[in-house]
Amino acid sequence: MAVIDVSTLEKLAKRALERAGVPPDHADTQLELLVEADLRGVPSHGLLRLERIVRRIGNGVTDPRASGRQDWRGAAFLAVDGETGLGPVVANAALETLMARAEDSGTAVAAITNSNHIGMLGWYAERVAARGFTVIALSTSEALVHPWGARRAMIGTNPVAIGIPTGGEPFMMDTATSVVSMGEIHDHAHRKAAIPTHWALDADGNPTTDAEAAKSGAIAPFGGAKGYALGLAFELMVSSLTGAAIGRQVHGTLDDTEICNKGDVFIVIKGPRRDLQAYLSEIRAMEPAAGFGGVMIPGERGRTCRAERLRDGVPLADEVWETVQRLAGVKAAA
C-alpha cells in the first residue's frame, strides 16, 4: 500500500488523461471524480478505474472530446445523447443545463444514454445539493444482481444517490441496490477471505461463501425482496426513460471494448424550503445501540475520511499506484 499526496495524484492523473487525448477541462472533471472516490474511501470507483478509461479511449469506444448532445423534449425533460463521451463530462454538462432550467421551472429531468461510466453517484448529488437543489441520481450497469428467489444475475447493481440542501453541509446518500459491490467480492477473492453466505450465489445459482466462485455468479439484492423491487424499478425506469439497454444486454462499464449502452437519469428539484440541521443534529446526538460507537448520518463518514486523506495522503493499492505512474509516463511499465 502506497500513501500519496492528493496533489501528486491529481497531477499524474491529469497527465495520464492528457496523454490519452483528453482535453484539459475534461481531464479535470474525470480526475476529480476518481480522486474524490479514493479520498472518501471508495477505491472501487477511484483511480483503479483510470486504466480502463484510457484503454477505452485507445480502443475508440470512448470519445474524450464529446460532452453530449442535449435535446429538450418538453420544457423540463432533457434527452442527452452522450456521444460516447466521458461519463462525468456528459453528466456534469447535463446537470448544469438542468439546474439552470429548474431555477425557473422548479424541476427538470435528464435522461442520458450513449455515455460512459459516471462513477460515484454521490459526487454529483453533493455538488448539486451544494448549489441549492434536491437531486436524485440513478445509473444502470451490467447485470450482476439476481432477482429475489432466482439463480442468475439479471439486474445491474443500480445505485441511487440523493442530495438535499440542509442549510449547512448538504445531505448526501449513495448506495448500490446490491448487498455489496462486485468490487468487494473481488477484494475478498484477492485476500482469499470467505464471504457471508447471504452475499452471493455461484455460477450454478447456489449460495456460496467462496468469493472466487461468487465472481462468476450473482450478487444478492440488499434487503431481500424490497431491495430487489427497488433495483428492478430503477433498471426499468432508466431503460424506459433513456432507451438504454436492459438486463444482460448492458455492456461497457466493466470492459474495454464495447460501446457503453447503459443509461443515467437525474431528477433535479429546486429547494429547499426548510432548514434540516436541527433534525440531523438530533439524530447524531442519539444514544447508540449496543455494539455501535455512534449514530451516523449517511455520507458523513466519507467526509471525515476525505478530510484525513487531504491532510495525510491517499492510500492506494501498490498495483494502482504503479499503473497511475505508468499511464502518466513517469515510470517504466512493470
Next chain:
Amino acid sequence: MAVIDVSTLEKLAKRALERAGVPPDHADTQLELLVEADLRGVPSHGLLRLERIVRRIGNGVTDPRASGRQDWRGAAFLAVDGETGLGPVVANAALETLMARAEDSGTAVAAITNSNHIGMLGWYAERVAARGFTVIALSTSEALVHPWGARRAMIGTNPVAIGIPTGGEPFMMDTATSVVSMGEIHDHAHRKAAIPTHWALDADGNPTTDAEAAKSGAIAPFGGAKGYALGLAFELMVSSLTGAAIGRQVHGTLDDTEICNKGDVFIVIKGPRRDLQAYLSEIRAMEPAAGFGGVMIPGERGRTCRAERLRDGVPLADEVWETVQRLAGVKAAA
C-alpha cells in the same frame, strides 16, 4: 373472519363516508383506495382505516369537502396545500394536474402538505403508469423507525412506490423503508406470536422478540444501513420540498385528533420510450432458487390476489366487518 362481496363493501363504505359528510365523488375516491388495499392483501391500509377517517372528520381535523389549493411555483413544480382534505382526494387532484402538465413539459413534481393519510402508494403508482407516465410517490409518517445503530424511533416508515408503463400491464412496486409495518407487529401482538429478533427494539432500545414490547419501541429500517439511508433521505426530501413536519413532530395519520402535518411528493415523468415486456417475461421464466416456487415481479402477487377476491369475496377481520356495518348504519353498534 368474514368474507364479503366487493360490491357490498363498496356500498357500505360509501354510505359510511356519506353519513360522515363526505361528498359522493370524494367518497368514491376514498373508498376505492381502501377497498383496493383489502383486495390486494394489504389489510393494514384497507377498510381497517375507515373508522379513523370518519372520526377525524367528526373531530374537525379532516375537511371532507376540500381537494387542495394548487399553486404552480415554476412551470413544473406544483405546491399543494391540502386544506386538511382527504388524502386520496387531494393526491388525485394533484396527479391530474401533474399529468396534464407533464404531457407538455415532460416532467412535473407535486409537493403536498396539510393533507391526510394517502394510504397504499401503489394505488397511485399503478393508475399513473396506466396513463403512460413514470411516477415516483413518497409520503412521510409518524416516527416509528430507528436510525441504524440508534435506540429510538426518529424516522417515518416512509414508503416509496414506483410506477412504470411497460407496453402491457404497468410495473408497480410499493414498499415501506422499514423492515415490516407497525401493522404487522400489532398483528403478531394480537396473535401473541413472537417476532424475529431483527425486526424491532423495545421502549428501552433493546432488541426484542416480544411483539407487545415492540409496539412501544422502534422498528428497524429494511436492509440495515442502506435502508436507513434511503428512509432518512425520503424524510428529508419530503420535508424539505413540502415544508412538512419531520421526525417525531409528525402527527395525524395514527390518531383521531391532530391536524395531519406529514408531506407527500409525486414526481411524474412522461414516458416510456421502450417496451419492457420481454425483459419482465424473461425474469418470470427464470429457474427459482432453492426454497422458492417461482421468481416474482413486484406488484403481481397483489394483482393475483385482487382477481381472486373480486371473484370469491374479500376476507375481513370480524371487528373490521362489524365496524363497517356500524358506520354505514346497517347494524346496531356492538
